[in-house]
Amino acid sequence: HDGWLTEHGTGGCVSIQISCDQVLNHVGSCFCGKGNYIQNLGKNLVALEESMEDLMAMREDLLQKVQIAEDGGLLRLHQIKVWLTRVVTIENQFKDLKNVGSVELQRRLKISNVEVFFEVVAQPIKPVLVEERPIQPTIVGHEAMLKKAWRYLMDDEVRIMGLYGMGGVGKTTLLTQINNRFCDSNYEVDIIIWVVVSSDLQICKIQEEVGDKIGFKGVEWNRKRQNQKAVDILNFLKRKRFVLLLDDIWRKVELFEIGIPNPTRENKKQSSIYHSVYRRMCEMEVQCLTTNDAWDLFQKKVGQTTLASHPDILKIAIKVAEKCCGLPLALNVIGETMACKRTTQEWNHAYSYDNLHGEQVKSCFLYCSLLPEDCQIYKEGLIEYWIGEGFIDEKEGRERALNQGYEIIGTLVRACLLLEEGSNKSFVKMHDVIREMTLWITSDLGKNKEICIVQAGISLCEVPKVKEWRTVERMSLMNNEIEDISGSPDCPELRTLFFQKSGLSNISSDFFRFMPRLVVLDLSRNPRLCNLPEQISELERLPIGLYELTTIIRLNLEWMRRLESISGISNLSNINLMKELELLEHLEVLTVDIRSSLVVEQLINSPRLMRCIQMEIEIDWTTSSWNRSSTTPCFSNLGKVIMKYCDGLKDLTWLLFAPNLTYLVVDNSEQVEDIITEEKFLSSSIIIIPFMKLEYLHLSHLPKLMSIYRRPLPFPCLREIQVNNCPKLRKIPLDSNSGVASKELVIKFVEKEWMERIEWEDEATKQHFLPMSQEANW
Structure with a gap:
């Protein structure tokens, strides 16, 4: 057999x-x-x-x-x-x-x-080679553009055509109409291939979609390398009459890398059509609708029943349609939203942005578009940017400025312009449609697209070419793959520059030289940023020219743990880094990862820098000890501390001077014996009750830890204590009155044996907290 x-x-x-x-x-x-x-x-x-x-x-x-x-x-x-x-x-x-x-x-x-x-x-399985795509039933104003595009395609000299235009103008809709027109039996086409490229252009994904369309699939096909797949696609398509439609292109696509044959005059039925936001790779602009077409589309979306439901609604609707300035995306979204609104009060709030009171709130809202699409935005971080830009005045105190920021966020959420995210609603998110409209408004209704350049999270490998740097006010290139920044652009109006998480490894010495108004600079999460030899894997110094940034207010240096010098200011070593930072006389906010415990000492000795430190401090791989006790509370703005692999530290008594600390993690630090030592605490002349605002405490892999604090603490805000692999810790500073205010305090542990050995303050404490203990699996 x-x-x-x-x-x-x-x-x-x-x-x-x-x-x-x-x-x-x-x-x-x-x-x-x-x-x-x-x-x-x-x-x-x-x-x-x-x-x-x-x-x-x-x-x-x-x-x-x-x-x-x-x-x-x-x-x-x-x-x-x-x-x-x-x-x-x-x-x-x-x-x-x-x-x-x-x-x-x-x-x-x-x-x-x-x-x-x-x-x-x-x-x-025989693939469907010519397939009509679904399209919305209400399309207005595209007839002329479709005729123009079709006439262009039917020209024997034209084999590749591109469409460009602002977001929401209808490029994908027009591309769909072209696809469906090719499906007509009158046109001799063997294959129509539709591929959504999107911002993270990946040749292998495009090849998968093309291969799936023409019948290349299965284990053997998936195992092939990119160049082998390109050969297979090329050999198949070069004998066919095909149309390739690429939707949502953000940067140049090399057809030969995919395996697409170059259309020639000999094969007049081979065509490639692009939809892109960039003019340099395209030929035909998709423009906004005329006034008449815009009103026609808006009426169809709203419906005559709604428009006739009240005499004043028609008048208001005409004004709302005018504010959309012919942008199909805005007309469609607002029209569909208002289709069920039958009162003048609802219609008066149809265009939420115009109903925002004051330029301050509007400016704060427009600023949100600098963040990437589908991005969760940390509320307090967003407020920091607003303060740095000057939208919120901090002269009357930081707490008041933060409260004002939260009030603005609340206004935007109530207007449905931002959506709250996260379990504790500490994040917000901007809907993609709203973001497109915001970028359109920011660009002066599409008239000046270089006022605000936003190319965040689209896998850029280089700084985009800008026609007129002098007009740029804000630029966001975060979440990209830009390894090297060169040149010295003349940006007299630039105020915000986002380069966080962009894969930077080098910035030219003159890049910041002509940015006199820059007030917000975010270089965080670029661990490979380096001006030294390539073998240095993390930042050693910031680029020469930073001294030109005399107006800088906010400087984010997170995840740059080998920071030693800001070259060009004083060329000093890391021991004097704080003195260099102090030379930035307008600096108000400093976010930095700390590698050395000596830096902590310097921070404590610099009250001005301590006022700048806020939100988060992370200390990692410390090798030297810190035994200093301060008598002045100075970490007043510090809210989050993460300490990992700090082999030189025996205690963290300095946390006494972080009265607003809400989040504390101490992990893999072999020498830590106490979180706060009573001896150092008693040596202070100031009476301080620690951890009054602490909400989360995580202690993990601390083999020598014996004490968090020697006496019970009230912990009025504490919600959770997590303990893992702390064998010498026998007592938690709790009594029956601890955590009364929060009423949610939970103790999570990994080892049952450890929990059974806990020494409680008294029986009442044990009876109170033992039922609230939970075994965790880490």
């Missing part, structure tokens, strides 16, 4: 040659030789059972190989289906045969003969 399996071509058929005809003939003959089998009924029934077992094994082997072929994207042949059905029939006959007596057996015996030979068990 031998068999073999081969695969022909990339998306070809699977062949199986299997000698199962003998078995079927043997089984079938049992139902053919009537007289002979009646005479030797007992012996032949045994032989029949053996043959049936062979047949069932053959069926299972065949099914297994067919399943493998189907998993590879192939389709089971009808011959296979028929054969398997016949096997089931024989199986049922055999079962009946065993269940009847010899007389009944003679009556039921019938002639049956089955022969089989299968060379092919599966074939490729």
Whole structure:
């Protein structure tokens, strides 16, 4: 019972040659030789059972190989289906045969003969090569643009065409109309391929979509390298009349890398059509609708029933449509939203942005568009940017400024311009449609697209070319792959520059030289940023020229843990870094990761810098000890501390001077014995109750930790304590009055044995907190 399996071509058929005809003939003959089998009924029934077992094994082997072929994207042949059905029939006959007596057996015996030979068990699923795409029923104002694009495509000299225009103007809709027009049988096209490229352009993903369309799939295809797939696609398409439509392009696409043949005059039916936001790779601009077309579209979206529901609604609707300035996205979204609104009060708030009171709130709202699409925005971080830009005045105190920021966020949330996110609603998010409209408003309704340049999270490898740097006011290039920044652009109006998480490894010495008004600079989360030799994997110094930033208010240096010097200010070592930072006389906010405990000492000795430190401090891989006690509370703005691998620290008594600390993590620090030592605490002349605002405490892998604090603490805000692998910690500073205000305090632990050894302050404390303890799995 031998068999073999081969695969022909990339998306070809699977062949199986299997000698199962003998078995079927043997089984079938049992139902053919009537007289002979009646005479030797007992012996032949045994032989029949053996043959049936062979047949069932053959069926299972065949099914297994067919399943493998189907998993590879192939389709089971009808011959296979028929054969398997016949096997089931024989199986049922055999079962009946065993269940009847010899007389009944003679009556039921019938002639049956089955022969089989299968060379092919599966074939490729025939792809749908020309497919109409769904499109919204209400399309207004595209007729002229469609005619123009079609006329362009039908020109024998044109083989590649591009569409460009602002977000929401209708590029994808027009591309869909072109796709569907090619589906008309009057046009001789073999294949129409639609691919959504999106901002994170990846050749392999485009090849997958193209391959799926033309029938290249399965395990063997997926295993091929990019260049091999390109050859397969090229060899297939070069003989075909195809149309390739690429939607949502953000940067240049090299067709040869995908395997797309270059359309030629000899093959007039090969075309590539792009939809992009960039003019430099395209030929035809998709423009906003005319006033009449815009009003026509808006009426259809709202509906005549709503427009006629009140005499004043029609007047208001005309004004709302005008404010959309012909942008189809805005007309569609607002029109559909207002379709069910039947009161003038609701219509007066139709265009939420215009109903925001004051330029301050509007400016804060527009600023949100600098963040990437689908990005969760940390509320307090957003407020920091607003303060840095000057939208919120901090002269009357930081707390008041923060409160004002939260009030503005609340206004935007109530206007449905921002959505709250996260379990504790500490984040907000801007809907993609709202973000597109915001960018449009920021660009002076599309008239000046370089006022605010936002190319965040689109996998850029270099700083984009800007026609007129002198007009740029804000630029966001965060979440990209820009390794090197060179040149010295003249940006007299630039106020905000986002480069966080952009893969930076080098910034030229003169880049910041002509940015006199820059007030917000975010270089955080670029751990490879370095002006030294390539073998240095993390930042050693900030680029020469930073001293030109005399107006800088906010400087974010997170995740740059080897920061030693700001070259160009004083060229000093990290021991004097704080003095260099103090030279930035307008600095108000400093966010920095700290590697050395000596830096903590310097921070404590610099009250001005301590006022700048806020939100978060992270200390990592400390090798030196810190034994200083300060008598002045100075970490007044510090809210979050994460300490990991700090082998030189024995305690964290300095946390006494972080009265607003809400989040504390101490992890993998072998020498830590106490969180706060009572001896150092008593040496201070100031009476301080620690951790009055602490909400979360996580202690993990601290082999020498013996004490958090020697006496019970009130912990009025504490919600959660997590303890993992702290074998010497025997007591938690709690009593029956601790955590009363929060009423949610939970103790999470990993080792049951540790929890059983805890020494409680008294029985009342034990009875209170033990039921609130939970075993965790880390």
